[in-house]
Amino acid sequence: MSGWNTLVQAETLAIAIGRPDVKLVDCRFTLTNPMAGESAFLVGHLPGAVYAHLDRDLSDMKRTGAGRHPWPDAATFTQKLGEWGIGPDDQVVAYDDGDGSHAARFWVLMRMLGHEKVAVLDGGWSRWTSLGLSVDSTPRKPITTRYTGAFDTTRLLDADQVQQRLAAGELLIDARAADRFRGENEMIDRVAGHVPGAVNRHFAKNLDHGKFKPPADLADEFRELLLGKHADEAMVMCGSGVTACHHLLAMERAGLRGARLFTGSWSGWISDPARPIATGD
Known part of the structure; x- marks a missing residue:
């Protein structure tokens, strides 16, 4: 299309x-x-x-x-x-x-x-x-229409599914800043640290001077992180399932489609105190 x-x-x-x-x-x-x-x-x-x-x-x-x-x-x-x-x-x-x-x-x-x-x-x-391009201050009154559809739930994961996929050898990429990932500077969520087995790549690394890096650069960086795994063997997370989406966009821009989103992310993971927590790198 x-x-x-x-x-x-x-x-x-x-x-x-x-x-x-x-x-x-x-x-x-x-x-x-x-x-x-x-x-x-x-x-x-x-x-x-x-x-x-x-x-x-x-x-x-x-x-x-x-x-x-x-x-x-x-x-x-x-x-x-x-x-x-x-x-x-x-x-x-x-x-x-x-x-x-x-x-x-x-x-x-x-x-x-x-x-x-x-x-x-x-x-x-x-x-x-x-760039001085045109802006408006009058909200648009759209002509309403109908949109029907269902989410592809195979790419939307909860905490239990993440645990199962980690145990099967899949990769979990955490998009939070490195200090939050290590548990050193948690100013948003009530518990610091990360999901055991996750790796860290701050979403800002997808950018260069405010714009996304070229697709070839993104592809090289994510392939290095994937260590030979396919994109559909990767999961992304962050604090609440928002900045993790930046990785999904960057990966698709790089031609790497199929990664899954841990929708609850860290704030969802820690909702159950029985789930394990790691700190440091």
């Missing part, structure tokens, strides 16, 4: 703004101030964009024991897509403040529905505005 399916550059997207099949989703969000992204959206956003709130729209905060940002159910999420005017044949582009982690969460949600024509704006809002 033609279209942008991993990243799109600002210069390219600017030409397509206004096309009826191009739908833009603003995913700006800040953990320390959950309303900051939506407030910034009301001040200015890409023309025609709708706003997706991480807690309200891209997570199911009513679920317990599934991490700080529980994966939403497909029926609720697809209803939101319809309300935003997004149809199954549309070219969707998500963006955030720059590093792409929150936009990547939206990208993975769409990917797990089987939606191929979805991409993240490389460099996000920061690069868009630095």
Whole structure:
């Protein structure tokens, strides 16, 4: 299927703004101030964009024991897509403040529905505005449509499935910063450390000066981490299942498809005090 399916550059997207099949989703969000992204959206956003709130729209905060940002159910999420005017044949582009982690969460949600024509704006809002490209302050009132679909649950794992796959020799990649992985500087979750057997690669290593590294560089780096394993033998996690999505996007950009997401991630893992915890490297 033609279209942008991993990243799109600002210069390219600017030409397509206004096309009826191009739908833009603003995913700006800040953990320390959950309303900051939506407030910034009301001040200015890409023309025609709708706003997706991480807690309200891209997570199911009513679920317990599934991490700080529980994966939403497909029926609720697809209803939101319809309300935003997004149809199954549309070219969707998500963006955030720059590093792409929150936009990547939206990208993975769409990917797990089987939606191929979805991409993240490389460099996000920061690069868009630095280029002086057009912005709008009037929220779009989309024409609602219908979107039906189900998530590919074979690529969405809970803690028990992660344990089973680790025991079978699969690789678990933790996208948190190295000091959090080692358990030295945990400022978000109540318990420090990592899942025993996991390896660490901070999601920021996928970037160079605010943009994703070239596909060949990403491929070399992830293949070195995989140590001969195929991508579908890899699992990704982070603190709550958000920045781990950055790895899934980077891997697909590198031609490495099939890795799975531990949706609850570290905050879901520690919801059961009986699960083992490791610290250090």
